[in-house]
Amino acid sequence: MRRTLMATTALLLSTATFAADAPSPLSVPLAQAPAGAYALEKTHASITFRVMHMGLAAYTMRFNDFDAQLQLDPAKPEASSVQVTIDPKSFDSNNPKMTAHATNADFLDVAKYPTITFKSTKIEKLSDNSGKIHGDLTLHGVTKPVVLNATFNGGGAHPFFKKHALGFSATTQFNRSDFGMSYGIPMVADAVNVQIEAEFVNADPATK
Numbered sequence: 001m002r003r004t005l006m007a008t009t010a011l012l013l014s015t016a017t018f019a020a021d022a023p024s025p026l027s028v029p030l031a032q033a034p035a036g037a038y039a040l041e042k043t044h045a046s047i048t049f050r051v052m053h054m055g056l057a058a059y060t061m062r063f064n065d066f067d068a069q070l071q072l073d074p075a076k077p078e079a080s081s082v083q084v085t086i087d088p089k090s091f092d093s094n095n096p097k098m099t100a101h102a103t104n105a106d107f108l109d110v111a112k113y114p115t116i117t118f119k120s121t122k123i124e125k126l127s128d129n130s131g132k133i134h135g136d137l138t139l140h141g142v143t144k145p146v147v148l149n150a151t152f153n154g155g156g157a158h159p160f161f162k163k164h165a166l167g168f169s170a171t172t173q174f175n176r177s178d179f180g181m182s183y184g185i186p187m188v189a190d191a192v193n194v195q196i197e198a199e200f201v202n203a204d205p206a207t208k
Contacts, residue, residue, distance in 0.1 A: 026154045026155055028156040030128065030152050034074075034202055034207045035074055035075070037071055037072075037203040038069070038072055038200035040068040040070075040199070041198075041199040041201050044199040045198045045199060046195075048060055048062040048194070049061055049192050050192075050193045051176075051188060051192055052191070053188060054187050061102070064090040065089070067084070068085070068198060069082070078124065080120075081120045085117050086117070086118075088103065089110045091103050091110075106184075107176075107181050112141070113141045116138065118135050120133050120135040122135075129151060131150050132148065133148040133170065134147050140180050141180070144178050149170060150168055151170070152167070153167035153168060161201050165199060165201050165202070166201075167199050167200075170196040171193070172196075173192065174194075
């Protein structure tokens with residue numbers, strides 16, 4: 001019985017490793033994607049961010065309600081654009097007391113500033129799969145430029161939507177004090193590190 005259990009476990013582990021190492025089935029280059037509008041596939045997208053607490057640990061939080069639109073020019077990615085809208089009331093720290101504090105007047109002040117937006121202003125192509133997205137971030141009623149370091153993960157025909165899909169990862173960092181949120185510094189760090197994961201699906205009904 002023990003030998004059978006060990007063999008089964010080994011098989012499961014080897015299968016998991018193979019699955020993790022397997023190439024993505026959606027590996028169509030960005031240059032071959034259909035041009036036009038793409039809508040965010042919200043069930044497979046996330047915006048998480050980390051802030052150091054007392055220099056001891058980077059606490060991770062997220063927004064649960066957001067949307068994005070991508071206008072893609074595959075022949076000239078620099079001519080593409082992206083817009084993002086976030087509902088700050090959807091802030092989630094996995095701790096009710098912290099969530100309540102972070103959304104009050106000390107931090108996000110969601111009653112006064114009900115929307116966070118990002119609008120791209122310039123895109124730099126670094127390689128076929130990477131680039132920098134420059135844009136204006138409006139947060140807490142203040143608009144400042146930020147730069148997203150973006151990576152194209154893959155694309156191709158989505159097996160469920162039957163439309164062309166694209167996947168991206170992006171990171172950025174900014175100081176919250178630049179947006180008028182200085183509460184708790186330096187016990188709660190000024191720097192905010194953001195991680196974005198996003199899948200987009202072609203929004204043109206005539207395009208697959």
